[in-house]
Amino acid sequence: MVNPPAQYKYGRELYTLAYGDDKETLKKYIAPDWHEEVYLNNTLLRAERGEMERSGEVMDFVKAVGEASRDEWKELMHKLLGRALDKRDVRNR
Secondary structure: OOOOOHHHHHHHHHHHHHHOOOHHHHHHHOOOHHHHHHHHOHHHHHHHHHHHHHHOOHHHHHOOOOOOOOHHHHHHHHHHHHHHHHHHHHHOO
């Protein structure tokens, strides 16, 4: 895996310095790991979103995401990334 972007490392270090190792408090401030994964794959995700917009399927894909919980965004990003990686894998065969 690629090294985390400096902004995530800096944020973790800064909040740990400010709040110590209190995991509950840190969870409120530190970006979840999946944010970093999305950041590292943003070019691939944007390309996939663009393809979905052109095909007209993007609105059905994102409809109601986030209404029940914030975890739905995490699930959506992993689903979108999975689609993009699958297509990339098929194209590279």
